[in-house]
Amino acid sequence: MITTVTLNPAVDKTLEIHGFKPGVVNRIQDSRVEAGGKGINVSKVVKSLGANTLTTGFVGGESGKWINQCLEDEGIQTDFVWINQETRTNIKIVDTEAGIITDINDRGKRIEEVYLRELYYKIKQWAKISKVMVFAGSIPEGLPNTIYNDLIQIARNQGCKTILDAEGDRLLQGIDAKPYMIKPNIHELQSSLKVKINDEKDVIYYCKSFINKGINFVVVSMGDKGALLVSDNQVLKAEVIPVEVKSTVGAGDSMVGAFSYGIMKNYQLKETFKLAVAAATLSVSKGTTLHQIHEIEEFKEQVEIKTLR
Numbered sequence: 001m002i003t004t005v006t007l008n009p010a011v012d013k014t015l016e017i018h019g020f021k022p023g024v025v026n027r028i029q030d031s032r033v034e035a036g037g038k039g040i041n042v043s044k045v046v047k048s049l050g051a052n053t054l055t056t057g058f059v060g061g062e063s064g065k066w067i068n069q070c071l072e073d074e075g076i077q078t079d080f081v082w083i084n085q086e087t088r089t090n091i092k093i094v095d096t097e098a099g100i101i102t103d104i105n106d107r108g109k110r111i112e113e114v115y116l117r118e119l120y121y122k123i124k125q126w127a128k129i130s131k132v133m134v135f136a137g138s139i140p141e142g143l144p145n146t147i148y149n150d151l152i153q154i155a156r157n158q159g160c161k162t163i164l165d166a167e168g169d170r171l172l173q174g175i176d177a178k179p180y181m182i183k184p185n186i187h188e189l190q191s192s193l194k195v196k197i198n199d200e201k202d203v204i205y206y207c208k209s210f211i212n213k214g215i216n217f218v219v220v221s222m223g224d225k226g227a228l229l230v231s232d233n234q235v236l237k238a239e240v241i242p243v244e245v246k247s248t249v250g251a252g253d254s255m256v257g258a259f260s261y262g263i264m265k266n267y268q269l270k271e272t273f274k275l276a277v278a279a280a281t282l283s284v285s286k287g288t289t290l291h292q293i294h295e296i297e298e299f300k301e302q303v304e305i306k307t308l309r
């Protein structure tokens, strides 16, 4: 089983506006709401691939109940810690004229110590029966900066392989706990390390520094420039598959979902990378809803992976 942990889930509200402009009245053409947050999106992809998945983290209020219900309806097992505050709503504005997406993410409500203790307990229990555990997304106020480091250690001590998708200090602190895999996007890599990345050689250089710290492999997604995978003895590059973009929200989460699946199944890295690019491409062209496995498989045929080293 694959367990995903979202410390800061969200109701994702997407607004499609043709020619969005700040400072004037904008008219919405179309809108939709989805259960979101990085780990939750990962679970949706795992479910689409046909594997069992459970999702945990903090939720509360009517939004929390709604998220929980959506996930259960999709066949995703849930075991959230229920807080006495409302789960956040994140707004995504899709400008259908310019093809630009603007994310407006709420910070999320403060988490009290008592809820954190409950989460630690749940992580330990689920890690015992999970092959892979995914930690993804921002952290709400009230949680220590070392939270991902602590949780990864708990999961690893139970024999679970871990994946971390975070940014800034949370990513760097988490890396010290030696997760099996990390997946920053190129912007997160730059901002976390406070460096300017000029080309692929730079990406590979920084990924190698993580490998030297005990990470098994690093995937850096680069939006419409594709993705790089760096391990101890391989550097792979995936080209992007040109598609009509519906929304890039959750594209990286789809990659992580497919990687967690491939790791659980002990697939070859190259094979898993193909699956991940296919899942991300499908998400870009159709959004972060549940997909059919054959739709992912169809894109997989088109994925080209080059071996750089």
Ligand SMILES: Nc1ncnc2c1ncn2[C@@H]1O[C@H](COP(=O)(O)OP(=O)(O)O)[C@@H](O)[C@H]1O
Residues within 6 Å of the ligand: 184, 185, 186, 221, 222, 223, 224, 225, 226, 227, 239, 240, 241, 242, 243, 245, 248, 249, 250, 251, 252, 253, 255, 277, 280, 281, 284
């Ligand atoms: N415009 C696009 N067209 C086709 N594929 C895309 C596009 N943007 C992203 N992807 C695919 O999704 C993957 C993850 O996207 P990225 O935006 O880097 O992730 P994140 O959501 O973490 O920021 C990319 O490596 C690529 O395979």
Ligand SMILES: O=P(O)(O)OC[C@H]1O[C@](O)(COP(=O)(O)O)[C@@H](O)[C@@H]1O
Residues within 6 Å of the ligand: 008, 010, 012, 035, 036, 037, 038, 039, 041, 090, 103, 105, 136, 137, 138, 139, 248, 249, 250, 251, 252, 253
């Ligand atoms: O926890 P964060 O960093 O605020 O991100 C939460 C948002 O990220 C998402 O998981 C999408 O991921 P990306 O922004 O990486 O595409 C949304 O579902 C959610 O609103």
